[in-house]
Amino acid sequence: MSEVAIVGGGLAGGAAATLLAREDRRVILLERDIEPNHRICGEFISGDAETMLRRLGLDLERLGATRMDRLRIVSDTRTISVPLPFAAFGLTRKRLDAALLDLAEAAGARVERGAVARRIDGRRVETSLGAIEPDTLLLASGKHDLRGAPRSTEGCAKDFVGFKTYWRLGASTVAALRGHIEIILFDHGYAGLQLVEGGIANLCLLVRKTRFAEIGGTWTSLLEALIALPRFACRLADGEQILEKPLTIAGVPYGFMHRARPGSDDIAFRLGDQAAVIPSFCGDGMAIALHSARRAAATIIAGGGPADHHHALRADLARQVSLAMWIQKIGGNGSLQALMLGAISLAPAILPWLAQVTRVRVPS
Ligand SMILES: Cc1cc2nc3c(=O)[nH]c(=O)nc-3n(C[C@H](O)[C@H](O)[C@H](O)COP(=O)(O)OP(=O)(O)OC[C@H]3O[C@@H](n4cnc5c(N)ncnc54)[C@H](O)[C@@H]3O)c2cc1C
Structure with a gap:
């Protein structure tokens, strides 16, 4: 039997391993x-992502996820609250990714935890366990580029720094957040605040x-500046950070979509953030990570190759990614942002529409 190797056990890798192992x-x-x-x-699991996870066999509410059906956008001058066009969920990736890897193992995949891919050369992978050369190679290492197979990210917007941490918040703040994803806008950045399992809140933010x-230039100075703003103070001032240090990331290539260079790296299937990066x-x-896993598995089972997979994925995602980039540009410009919020408060239906047009379409 031919062998499939997958580098990375996040959502894309875990889903692809499950689907392919189920096909023997x-x-x-x-x-x-x-x-x-x-x-x-941000651990905001959209309706599309939830549908794909449920079809794989994961019940998010049984895993402890909180449910959200409203979006609240808070700026210095306005608060807008609208229903989400789908039910969404909040669950830590720590719990979700582990559940997906368990599912892959239960389906018969060999999951090597603690195994690092150090270099890619064609389909040959040098790993911490030795070299392998599978018949089919899937790259699902997410934000981390692999030596020998970097993404071509020239021209992408890489000017944000990201932070994520967890908070234990006061009872009245938890009550105010329940059922909501809250997007809090600030000068040259935005934060997402929502509940995950165990009554704690995820605060994830991006700043230019x-x-x-x-x-x-430090987390402490950034947090001080944010808590000086009433819209952050009313949420965080009586809260307590749970992680000792926030997780951070810089240089995420927003707007990236894999396009094979002629004669180059269409030897491996790219999944998730290795295939496309939509603004956070x-x-x-x-949802994109899960969708790309389904696409790759279907292509492999039908006997297709990486180029077929990448073409299909571009057709599915290019419009959503470029629309989301435009919205990010408008949102990042102070006066256009005010204009956009004004328009949304006059016609709140714009928001669910924007949410729809930047979404992956999940076939029924
Ligand atoms: C600030 C921020 C907030 C976001 N918020 C949201 C959100 O709220 N909702 C949402 O849907 N999306 C959100 N996203 C996007 C989402 O996190 C990613 O698109 C998604 O995680 C991509 O999944 P993946 O499986 O491709 O990669 P990942 O989830 O990054 O998984 C990659 C896996 O590969 C492993 N790995 C990496 N290198 C190697 C190696 N060399 N060898 C072996 N293993 C390796 C890693 O340990 C990891 O387990 C956000 C992104 C950012 C940056």
Whole structure:
């Protein structure tokens, strides 16, 4: 039987391993973390992502996820609250990714935790367990580029720094957040605040590098600047940060979509953030990761190759990613942002519409 190797055991890798193992493919998945770990992610699971996870066999509410059906946008001058066009969920990636890897193992995939892919050369992978050369190689290492197979991210917007941490919040703040994803806008950045399992809140934010440097260039100085704003103070002032240090990331290539260079790296199937990166505020990166896994598995089972997969994925995602980039640009410009919020408060239906047009379409 031919062998499929998958580098990365996040959502894309875990879903692809499950689907292929269920089709009796011999699958090995390499995941560098030995234990389930926190990931930098807002942990907003959209309706599309939930549908795909449920079809794989995961029941998010049984895993402890909180349910959200409203979006609240808070700026210095306005608060807008609208229903989401779908039910969404909040669950830590630590719990979700672990559940998905368990599912892959139960389906028959060999999951090697603590195994690192060090270099890719064609389909040959040098790993911490030795070299392998599978018949089919899937790259699902997420934000981390692999030596020998980097993404071509020239021209992408890489000017944000991201932070994620957890908070234990006061009872009245938890009550105010229940059922909501809250997007809090600030000068050259935005934050997402929502509940995950166990009554704790995920605060994930992105700030432009230049603004971050002006504020002082440290998490402490950024947090001080945010808590000085009433819209953050009313949420966080009586709260307690749970992680010792926030998780951070810089240089995420927003707007990236894999396009094979002639004669180059269409030797491996790219999944998730290795295939496409949509602006984080859309909360659809996880759905894209899961969708790309389904696409790759279907292509492999039908006997297709990486080029077929990448073409199909571009057709599915290019419009959503470029629309989301435009919205990110408008949202990042102070006066256009005020105009956009004004328009939304006059016609709130714009928001669910924007949420719809930046979404992955899940076939029924
Ligand atoms: C600040 C921020 C907030 C976000 N918020 C949301 C949100 O709220 N909702 C949403 O849907 N999306 C969100 N996203 C996007 C989402 O997190 C990603 O799109 C999604 O995690 C991509 O999944 P993936 O499986 O491709 O990669 P990942 O989830 O990053 O998984 C990659 C896996 O590969 C492993 N790995 C990496 N390198 C190696 C190696 N060399 N060898 C072996 N294993 C390796 C890693 O340990 C990891 O387990 C956010 C992104 C950012 C940056």
